[in-house]
Amino acid sequence: MVDGIKFNAASFNANGNFFLDANNQEKYKNVFAHLQNNEQYISLDGAKNGEIDNVEITNFISHIDKGEDGKAGDGVITDTELVNWAEGNNQEFHKNLTKSSFNELKNFLYALMGNKVETGELDINADGVMDNGSRVTDSDGKALYESWDYGADGVQDLNLNFKYDQNGNLLTQTLQERLDANGNSVKDGVQTTTFDGNNNTLEQFTVYDKNEDGKLDQVVQNIFDDKGNIAYNMVENLDEAGNTTDTKISYSSYADDGSHVMETQFDSNGDGIADNLTTTSFDKSGNPLLQSIDSDGDGNYDSITSYSYNADGSVTTLAQFDKNDDGKFDAAGMFNYDSQMRMKEAFFDEDLDGKLDSKLTYEYDENGNQNVTRTEINKK
Numbered sequence: 001m002v003d004g005i006k007f008n009a010a011s012f013n014a015n016g017n018f019f020l021d022a023n024n025q026e027k028y029k030n031v032f033a034h035l036q037n038n039e040q041y042i043s044l045d046g047a048k049n050g051e052i053d054n055v056e057i058t059n060f061i062s063h064i065d066k067g068e069d070g071k072a073g074d075g076v077i078t079d080t081e082l083v084n085w086a087e088g089n090n091q092e093f094h095k096n097l098t099k100s101s102f103n104e105l106k107n108f109l110y111a112l113m114g115n116k117v118e119t120g121e122l123d124i125n126a127d128g129v130m131d132n133g134s135r136v137t138d139s140d141g142k143a144l145y146e147s148w149d150y151g152a153d154g155v156q157d158l159n160l161n162f163k164y165d166q167n168g169n170l171l172t173q174t175l176q177e178r179l180d181a182n183g184n185s186v187k188d189g190v191q192t193t194t195f196d197g198n199n200n201t202l203e204q205f206t207v208y209d210k211n212e213d214g215k216l217d218q219v220v221q222n223i224f225d226d227k228g229n230i231a232y233n234m235v236e237n238l239d240e241a242g243n244t245t246d247t248k249i250s251y252s253s254y255a256d257d258g259s260h261v262m263e264t265q266f267d268s269n270g271d272g273i274a275d276n277l278t279t280t281s282f283d284k285s286g287n288p289l290l291q292s293i294d295s296d297g298d299g300n301y302d303s304i305t306s307y308s309y310n311a312d313g314s315v316t317t318l319a320q321f322d323k324n325d326d327g328k329f330d331a332a333g334m335f336n337y338d339s340q341m342r343m344k345e346a347f348f349d350e351d352l353d354g355k356l357d358s359k360l361t362y363e364y365d366e367n368g369n370q371n372v373t374r375t376e377i378n379k380k
Contacts, residue, residue, distance in 0.1 A: 116136065116138075117134065118134065119134045120134075124148050127151075131149060132149040133148045140168065142162070143162050145159070146160040147160070156178075157187070170197035172196060173194070173197075174192065174193070174195075175194075175195070176193075181210055189210075192204070192206070193205075201228060202223070204222040205219075213240070218238065220235050221234040229252065229254045232249075232250070232251055234248070234249045234250075247266075248265070248267075249265045250265075251263045257284045259281070261281045261282075262282070263277070264280070276293070276294065276295055276297060277294040278291065278292070289307055290305070290306050292304045293305075296325065304329075305317050314336065316335070317334070317337075318334050319333045320352075331349065332352055333346060333349070334346070343362045345360065346362075358374060360375075
């Protein structure tokens with residue numbers, strides 16, 4: 001929950017409209033709520049045309065707040081629950097539900113559940129522009145929901161949801177934030193991060209529209225282990241029709257000292273079948289030690305490479321290759337890199353007879369341009 005902000009308490013006037021206590025003025029005139037015979041009712045002017053839509057929701061809290069089993073939920077009304085209810089119960093209502101009235105409805109729901117709804121301003125993202133925020137707390141003062149509208153443009157940019165167990169202990173926090181993946185001030189991604197009650201990251205799910213055409217083109221999912229390491233990573237790219245073009249999935253297991261092994265599966269054509277498998281072991285600093293690659297998904301390694309690190313920062317690798325793709329290694333190489341991981345020398349035993357057959361020498365000019373010289377060592 002964001003601290004350092006003074007919220008204004010919100011309430012309802014005699015007409016059932018939402019207003020700010022600070023000046024006792026009606027703020028939202030298109031949302032109405034009341035209780036009758038202990039039943040909860042709400043009506044909206046979703047189109048904001050001065051006429052109440054043909055919508056009257058009875059016992060709306062029990063209809064909207066649903067758990068995974070379809071029964072009563074946890075008392076936290078998420079955006080997803082509200083959208084699903086609107087889409088499934090009244091298409092006309094959903095069509096007229098603007099983002100502004102959506103947020104107002106949410107505040108009404110929380111308030112009628114006996115919770116406290118507060119609003120305030122703060123430059124939460126430190127860009128020099130005041131942002132609008134709202135916070136919902138229960139009767140015990142525990143945070144249930146918080147949202148922020150960066151720049152006060154009427155669009156929510158950050159949402160926080162809090163869930164508790166029956167004893168009031170915090171179970172999870174879910175943060176959803178709109179992202180600018182391209183760095184051009186256009187929000188083209190949404191990232192949802194789930195934390196446990198101790199603020200440890202559990203999962204992160206991000207969707208992108210990187211070409212900004214209104215269609216998703218990439219999905220990224222990370223699942224973390226109990227030490228905060230990424231144990232599962234999935235990157236899926238989509239075409240304009242929403243079909244998968246390629247996928248990369250990585251599984252990582254970590255030792256206590258931070259060293260780990262990562263297995264990566266590549267599906268380069270989106271058919272659901274991995275056509276490249278790579279297994280890499282890393283030291284505790286994250287440097288690769290051994291890498292095995294099955295480049296065609298046939299179950300046989302096509303190359304195995306070991307890494308060694310020198311005191312001056314240079315790196316030497318030794319590799320074996322299966323050039324004929326027959327499951328047998330038939331060539332080897334040694335590769336020397338400088339501290340910038342630029343190739344300096346490469347030596348090849350092209351028939352695995354234990355004798356070097358050729359050498360490549362790499363030189364770089366002041367602009368980084370590469371020049372390669374080949375030398376035959378054991379010409380047959």
